[in-house]
Amino acid sequence: MEEQKLFQIGEVAKLFHLSVSSLRHYEALGLLTPEHVDPSTNYRYYSVRQFEVLNTIRYLRALDMPLPEIAAFLENRDIGVIEEKLRQQKKIVAEKARELKRIERKIDNRLQQLSDAQHSVCDEVKRNRLKACRLAWVRTSLKIRDFFDMEAPIRALEGSRAEAVVFLGKVGVGISEEDLRAGRFDEYDRIFLVLDEEDHFDGETAILPETPCVSIRFRGGHTDARGSYQKLMSYIRGHGLEVGGFSREITMIDYGITSDTEKFVTEISIPVLPRA
Numbered sequence: 256m257e258e259q260k261l262f263q264i265g266e267v268a269k270l271f272h273l274s275v276s277s278l279r280h281y282e283a284l285g286l287l288t289p290e291h292v293d294p295s296t297n298y299r300y301y302s303v304r305q306f307e308v309l310n311t312i313r314y315l316r317a318l319d320m321p322l323p324e325i326a327a328f329l330e331n332r333d334i335g336v337i338e339e340k341l342r343q344q345k346k347i348v349a350e351k352a353r354e355l356k357r358i359e360r361k362i363d364n365r366l367q368q369l370s371d372a373q374h375s376v377c378d379e380v381k382r383n384r385l386k387a388c389r390l391a392w393v394r395t396s397l398k399i400r401d402f403f404d405m406e407a408p409i410r411a412l413e414g415s416r417a418e419a420v421v422f423l424g425k426v427g428v429g430i431s432e433e434d435l436r437a438g439r440f441d442e443y444d445r446i447f448l449v450l451d452e453e454d455h456f457d458g459e460t461a462i463l464p465e466t467p468c469v470s471i472r473f474r475g476g477h478t479d480a481r482g483s484y485q486k487l488m489s490y491i492r493g494h495g496l497e498v499g500g501f502s503r504e505i506t507m508i509d510y511g512i513t514s515d516t517e518k519f520v521t522e523i524s525i526p527v528l529p530r531a
Contacts, residue, residue, distance in 0.1 A: 261290060261300035271309055286312055286326050319351075320344050357453045364451060368425075372507035372520040375472045378483070380490040385503070385524055387465040391458050392447035397428060399443070399477040408446040425449040427505035428477060430484075435498045435525065440484040445501065466499065470524040474517065476506050483523050491527055500526035 268275045281287040282299075287308055289299035301309075308329065315325045320340065328340055393411050398404065409426060428443040450456055469490055473483045484502070491498065508520045 261302055264289070264299040264301070267301045267309070271313060281312060284322055284326055286322065286329060318344055319348060360453060361451060368507055369512070375507075375520050377472050377474055377520070378486070380469055380471050380486055382467070382469055385463075385466050385468045385526060387463065389450045389460050389462055390447050391450060391456055391460045392429075392445050394445045397443040397446060398441065399428070401478065405446070405477075425505050427503050429501040429503055431501050432498045435484070435488065435502060438488065440481045443504075447503070449505070466526045467528070468524045468526050469496070470522060472507075472520055472522045474519060476509055476516070476519050476521055477504065480504060480521060480523060487523060487525050491525065495530045496527040497530045498525060499528040
């Protein structure tokens with residue numbers, strides 16, 4: 256062995272801006288076997304002729320190609336093989352780009368919601384319109400005494416889906432038209448998920464049309480909602496309106512964002528119709 260023509264593993268790591276552990280990992284996978292391993296010291300040595308293989312590995316890793324795919328190519332180096340692998344990788348990268356763009360839009364939506372919530376005018380009833388939306392929901396009798404009472408229904412809504420519903424959209428609870436009219440505000444009859452346009456959801460969903468509504472925001476969570484329901488129903492009766500659908504109650508800021516309960520913001524919207 257002509258040692259002056261070989262490089263120790265640490266030297267190769269520095270030359271290629273890699274960690275020693277990465278080179279050992281490449282060796283374990285069979286991608287890059289040292290030219291020589293000293294039997295007495297277990298030091299690993301690499302030759303210049305192996306640098307091209309290492310360059311290929313680094314290039315394909317920069318394209319986000321998985322190491323097993325790189326290993327398969329190195330075992331069968333051919334123009335046709337690399338062309339096919341690059342085409343496959345291009346499709347994978349394009350799909351990742353689409354997914355990242357989707358996540359970026361969801362981040363923008365969340366930032367907008369947080370900004371909106373922090374500038375809320377609270378305890379004031381407003382007339383506006385609920386936008387058309389896509390909902391998924393589970394009908395369930397639900398009394399909320401604390402934050403944890405929502406966990407089981409959220410898991411039921413989530414089911415076996417890969418994406419957590421808390422990522423997919425805004426989770427809310429609702430009270431039926433009948434209970435709203437009767438002044439029963441202490442128990443919800445459904446938990447729902449407002450889905451963004453780009454969300455993937457393989458369960459049953461419903462498209463709700465745009466509709467007039469009355470809404471109110473208040474400082475607090477679901478356990479503090481009763482007084483706001485009373486205000487909304489008083490407004491509805493006093494302005495010649497009637498309830499036109501189930502309520503949609505969503506915490507815009509809650510335990511998922513801050514432990515400071517004084518910063519919680521919840522919005523309740525009730526669809527309305529002119530009184531017949």
